[in-house]
Amino acid sequence: MATLKISSPQNQHIKHIVALQQKSQLRREENLVVVEGLRELQHCSNAGHTLKQVYYCPTMINAEQLPANSDAQVIEVTREVYDKIAYRGSTEGIIALVEPRHYSLNDIALGDSPLIAVLESVEKPGNIGAVLRSADAAHATAVVVCDPLTDLYNPNLIRSSLGAIFTVPCVACDSHECIKFLKDNNIQILTAQLQDSKPYYDTDMRSATAIVMGTESTGLTSAWRQAADAHIRIPMGGSLDSLNVSVSAAILLFEAVRQRQQQAK
Numbered sequence: 001m002a003t004l005k006i007s008s009p010q011n012q013h014i015k016h017i018v019a020l021q022q023k024s025q026l027r028r029e030e031n032l033v034v035v036e037g038l039r040e041l042q043h044c045s046n047a048g049h050t051l052k053q054v055y056y057c058p059t060m061i062n063a064e065q066l067p068a069n070s071d072a073q074v075i076e077v078t079r080e081v082y083d084k085i086a087y088r089g090s091t092e093g094i095i096a097l098v099e100p101r102h103y104s105l106n107d108i109a110l111g112d113s114p115l116i117a118v119l120e121s122v123e124k125p126g127n128i129g130a131v132l133r134s135a136d137a138a139h140a141t142a143v144v145v146c147d148p149l150t151d152l153y154n155p156n157l158i159r160s161s162l163g164a165i166f167t168v169p170c171v172a173c174d175s176h177e178c179i180k181f182l183k184d185n186n187i188q189i190l191t192a193q194l195q196d197s198k199p200y201y202d203t204d205m206r207s208a209t210a211i212v213m214g215t216e217s218t219g220l221t222s223a224w225r226q227a228a229d230a231h232i233r234i235p236m237g238g239s240l241d242s243l244n245v246s247v248s249a250a251i252l253l254f255e256a257v258r259q260r261q262q263q264a265k
Contacts, residue, residue: 005076006055009084013075017055017085017095024151033100033153034085038092041067043163050099057082060093072096087155100153103171105144105181110208114141114187115256117249118212120175120220123149129160130246136164138253143168144210146175179227182210188229191220192248194241197231205256206263213249216242 006013019026020034027033032052035044038061045051051072056063057079066074077085085095108114117135122128128145135143145152152172158165182189187208192200205211212228214220225231234243234251243251 003073003075006081007078009081011081013053013055014077014081014084017097020097021085021087021155024154027151027153031099032097033158034087034095034155035098035158036087036091036095036155037159037163038065038094040158040163040166041094041096043166044096044098045070047101047166049101049166051096052099053097055082055085055095057093060091065092066094067096088159103142103169105171105173105178108142108169108171110141110185110187113206113260114185114208115205115253115260116140116142116144116182116187116210117253118144118146118178118210119245119249120146120212120214120224121149121218122213122215122245125150125154125157126160127244127246128152129157129162129165131249132157132161132164132168132170134246134250134253135168138250138257140168140253142171144171144173144178146173146178148172175221175223179223183227189224189227190230190232190252191224191228192233192252193220193225193231194233195225195231197233199235200232200252200255203230203232204259206259209256211249211252211256213245213252216245 017034020032035041045067051070054072055075055077057077059079117140132143152170187210189210191212212224
């Protein structure tokens, strides 16, 4: 099945993969990202992203398990070579170079009562990945990352999302562009903030809703606070005044799910 076999970690193909993992500029220039793991690749392929090359280690995974619905070049590598390109400790022995889809705001299929998670200037890839997992579980319409400080296809983000970066439309844009899009489409803006806010469970989230969250250190900018239709907070019973953004996103998204399920009864 393999069209090429590589046994040297110094092979140019292998050096190219390592460079793509490390350099966001190279990923942008070549429009290629590195996706590791069988589950992640299945989500990636099912979502219509183009697999260009698939690298697999036959001592770790059977060739029959490789994605069947792909025209990608299949390359067999030794365990030594695979360990050179593997980004995480536990893996299934498969890595691919993928040509990703890039979503814009206008690509979001809003439908009835969309539910959108918006993150402003959230920097850590792991946090964005965790928010994407919650968005997938809540069947959210999309995740929008405003004024991004990290590459949406950062290997850490893909890994922490467990492939949800491919199952939930994820858009990168600036805040003003996103605010205009939400206003134009009559989607209420709920900003998570401590100041001048009320408990999240006292806010109606059954209609078209965007839940907007910022960083733990600086919160949201004034542009979002002024554009908001309501300010919401998660009541804190301890000494701290905030939760990790991914935890907050899960709580708020599933409150919207709860309200909508109650309405449907």
